[in-house]
Amino acid sequence: MRIPCPHCGPRTHEEFTYYGDATVRRPSATGPDAEAAFYDYVYTRDNPCGLHRELWFHQGGCHEWLVVERDTRNHDIKGAVPARSVFSADDAT
Amino acid sequence: MADALHFTYSPGRLGRREGAPGLVLQELTQFALASVIARKGQAAQAVGAAQRAFGASPPTTPTIAAGSDIAFVWSGPGHWLALGPQSTESFEARLGTVFGTHASVFDQSGSRVLLELRGPRVRDVLAKGVSIDLHPRAFRTGDVAVTTASHLAVHLWQVADEPVYRLLVVRTWFDSLWRWLAASAAEYGCEVMAPTPYTL
Numbered sequence: 001m002r003i004p005c006p007h008c009g010p011r012t013h014e015e016f017t018y019y020g021d022a023t024v025r026r027p028s029a030t031g032p033d034a035e036a037a038f039y040d041y042v043y044t045r046d047n048p049c050g051l052h053r054e055l056w057f058h059q060g061g062c063h064e065w066l067v068v069e070r071d072t073r074n075h076d077i078k079g080a081v082p083a084r085s086v087f088s089a090d091d092a093t
Numbered sequence: 094m095a096d097a098l099h100f101t102y103s104p105g106r107l108g109r110r111e112g113a114p115g116l117v118l119q120e121l122t123q124f125a126l127a128s129v130i131a132r133k134g135q136a137a138q139a140v141g142a143a144q145r146a147f148g149a150s151p152p153t154t155p156t157i158a159a160g161s162d163i164a165f166v167w168s169g170p171g172h173w174l175a176l177g178p179q180s181t182e183s184f185e186a187r188l189g190t191v192f193g194t195h196a197s198v199f200d201q202s203g204s205r206v207l208l209e210l211r212g213p214r215v216r217d218v219l220a221k222g223v224s225i226d227l228h229p230r231a232f233r234t235g236d237v238a239v240t241t242a243s244h245l246a247v248h249l250w251q252v253a254d255e256p257v258y259r260l261l262v263v264r265t266w267f268d269s270l271w272r273w274l275a276a277s278a279a280e281y282g283c284e285v286m287a288p289t290p291y292t293l
């Protein structure tokens with residue numbers, strides 16, 4: 001399995017560490033349902049069949065976080081973008 | 094046959110003794126090294142400041158850029174290693190003055206071992222532990238890779254078309270890297286040269 005790092009180019013997945021679902025967002029720590037929301041955020045994960053957006057850290061390369069789109073059925077990698085581009089867009093909204 | 098040269102950097106012939114060596118290895122010493130990391134949103138200003146002061150623009154792609162007495166090795170977005178010959182002047186202070194508030198500069202001198210690798214089988218040797226494509230269609234003079242060699246994090250770059258490569262590795266990992274490199278080069282024969290002072 002090769003991941004196309006947008007900074008380094010295509011690299012073996014062994015250079016990366018997997019950090020799970022890239023679509024979940026940290027809940028507010030001050031909301032009335034904070035405890036339940038954090039339980040859900042930390043422990044509850046779907047097990048999707050098909051395309052999945054997930055976080056990978058390029059620790060054997062540029063030390064950047066990526067959002068990788070992977071098909072969980074066959075490990076087909078559709079693409080990878082810098083996580084900062086995804087999350088800074090979140091911050092702006 | 095057990096060969097003491099396999100276990101430590103020591104000038105001489107290693108592995109196959111017949112014919113010309115497939116790999117020629119030389120440690121480059123007496124260099125100053127610092128990490129330069131642009132502060133948030135300041136990468137363009139950091140690049141501009143270096144360009145004006147050193148005549149070398151820290152690269153925004155995985156390449157190396159050299160001025161008259163300093164080279165910037167790409168290390169990640171907004172992140173570089175600065176390399177230069179050792180001098181009595183503080184490398185960190187010199188860089189810090191130029192980058193000001195645009196980047197954080199940390200002295201790394203002494204933390205790495207720098208090797209130069211050449212010879213007709215150099216790519217075959219590297220292929221045993223480096224997973225990236227070093228064929229000239231994919232990797233050329235001036236290109237840099239932050240990658241792993243025998244599972245150890247390294248900076249690798251090409252300095253001549255011959256080809257000639259330089260490999261920078263954390264000093265405390267060097268023994269481990271050396272065992273892999275020596276074992277990988279043995280079948281081709283390897284000439285280990287006496288260490289020489291770094292030049293750009």
Ligand SMILES: [Zn+2]
Nearest residue numbers: 005008061062
């Ligand atoms: Zn990368």
